[in-house]
Amino acid sequence: SQKIEQNSEALNIQEGKTATLTCNYTNYSPAYLQWYRQDPGRGPVFLLLIRENEKEKRKERLKVTFDTTLKQSLFHITASQPADSATYLCALSTGGFKTIFGAGTRLFVKA
């Protein structure tokens, strides 16, 4: 069956370090992969989209990689700050209208 897996355990890192979150998928051939940020009690907010023919995408302190051979995306936040603390969701789309979301990984950045 199709599955998206994000680390369910929270990630705790020190301010200034690079946070790396992982998204693995099985039985999909996604055309697009997106990352969202969600704060407690709020809706997700779009961060980045990467296409299957792109290896890497950057936006300010954010970097996303997409390895269709490994079926994995990595999401990096460099020089992390306490304000980056949130839940980060990955989402896959195979080209239709539906987007499938992972359960998210909670990130805590300590000052």
Place this chain on the structure above:
Amino acid sequence: DVKVTQSSRYLVKRTGEKVFLECVQDMDHENMFWYRQDPGLGLRLIYFSYDVKMKEKGDIPEGYSVSREKKERFSLILESASTNQTSMYLCASSTNTGTGNNEQYFGPGTRLTVT
């Protein structure tokens, strides 16, 4: 600034009641979605609509229906609320470029409790 609004942030209903959740977007988006979010399960798609009066079932449509009479408004209806429908409900919208893979804009969510 783009905006998706939902009619209530918190809602408490009794088992068997008919519940209406309203969502309005001001971005002239073609696509609108209803999800529910439960701990450990992520967002699960209930229904979506790619045009006025059009609707498609998502992954968990049982016990729900939807209505889209106007482009900016997408309503989720719980015909007879049950306790297992206690959840956070999120509405989203996106533009349609033909691939359907654009970023989604989410509302703040409605936390529904059914007692």
